[in-house]
Amino acid sequence: VTDNIAHDLRTPLTRLRSRLEVALMKDIDPSRTRQLLEETASDAEGLIATFNALMNIARAEAGEQRASWELVDLGELVQDIFDLYEPLAEERDIGLALENAAGITVAGNRQMLAQALANLTDNAIKYTPEGGHVTLAAAQTREQARRIARITVSDDGPGIPPEMRQKALERFVRLEPERHTPGNGLGLSLVSAVAKLHDARLELADNEPGLRVSLVFERPVETAPPGA
Structure with a gap:
């Protein structure tokens, strides 16, 4: 490194x-x-x-950002990032879609979560071919009787082979030959760090075609920030 x-x-x-x-x-x-x-x-x-x-x-x-934790509405967060990147998607002839659920909150640092989601969205748009599609989503589900909150960015670009996904989270890693677009190779490593900060699970999966990346918050939602 x-x-x-x-x-x-x-x-x-x-x-x-x-x-x-x-x-x-x-x-x-x-x-x-x-x-x-x-x-x-x-x-x-x-x-x-x-x-x-x-x-x-x-x-x-x-863990410096834990001191500034608050209740973060994931639906509002996803909407904000969607609004921010919609013009860029239109410019590149990429269909940007929003699948949003209201009332999903987690304890966290909003600025760091927004940066992580922006990195995922920027990557998805960057690597999706012209005429492709990118979807941002916030959802709440249940796993083993627990409430689970997740934000997801999916695309129909080249994706990342399963054997390369762990390596893709390292700093300054650039995947070749599929990905020639300029960048510093820090996008996913920042997302990984933000996930760990929030005790969230980072999932990279096939979107058939493309890549689906999710931040999964396993702690119960509606949890008060530390010190509240």
């Missing part, structure tokens, strides 16, 4: 420095200078996103 982190941070930093050095050269065409600066800005944004993701993972793994 340490080697992967060093590689994923060193590579864009090296590109950034090289482009700035070229941009500072004499007699360079102004349009070329602008192109180099735009590419440098893009690399810088990618680095910031990587650092932010690593910080969020570290906070989740350290």
